[in-house]
Amino acid sequence: xxxxxxxxxxxxxxxxxxxxxxxxxxxxxxxxxxxxxxxxxxxxxxxxxxxxxxxxxxxxxxxxxxxxxxxxxxxxxxxxxxxxxxxxxxxxxxxxxxxxxxxxxxxxxxxxxxxxxxxxxxxxxxxxxxxxxxxxxxxxxxxxxxxxxxxxxxxxxxxxxxx
Ligand code: CUA
Numbered sequence: 001x002x003x004x005x006x007x008x009x010x011x012x013x014x015x016x017x018x019x020x021x022x023x024x025x026x027x028x029x030x031x032x033x034x035x036x037x038x039x040x041x042x043x044x045x046x047x048x049x050x051x052x053x054x055x056x057x058x059x060x061x062x063x064x065x066x067x068x069x070x071x072x073x074x075x076x077x078x079x080x081x082x083x084x085x086x087x088x089x090x091x092x093x094x095x096x097x098x099x100x101x102x103x104x105x106x107x108x109x110x111x112x113x114x115x116x117x118x119x120x121x122x123x124x125x126x127x128x129x130x131x132x133x134x135x136x137x138x139x140x141x142x143x144x145x146x147x148x149x150x151x152x153x154x155x156x157x158x159x160x161x162x163x
Pocket of ligand 1: 079080081106107108142143144145146147150151153
């Protein structure tokens, strides 16, 4: 098959660029610990927030649990237009596994200062983990447009000084 020289050149350039971009993805995932949110579990969005049905149905102040010293899990429910809970407090050095689901429409969960950025899909649990070695406030926001109150959908993680 005859391939024009110019066309061949552009094919080689395009192939090389794809290889470079793929390499960058590999390097960034290894060097920066990029995580892909796993579809951790399936839930029924109609009943997920019903008390007794799931951790997202528990009282709001019981949805952040210490599993072991410095190891926490946080069950966050996304709904129009709030995160519940929307204030989370852990001591510095903690590792927190976020398990987020939605009971209505698609939302987002982006936690500043970390590489946590998940799509929150009704019926599905999105799960990612981060360790907080710096005290301070970390904002989390909904970054998927979810309706008229989208911009009010945010919360904060407070990492306190006492370890
Ligand atoms: Cu929820 Cu935007």
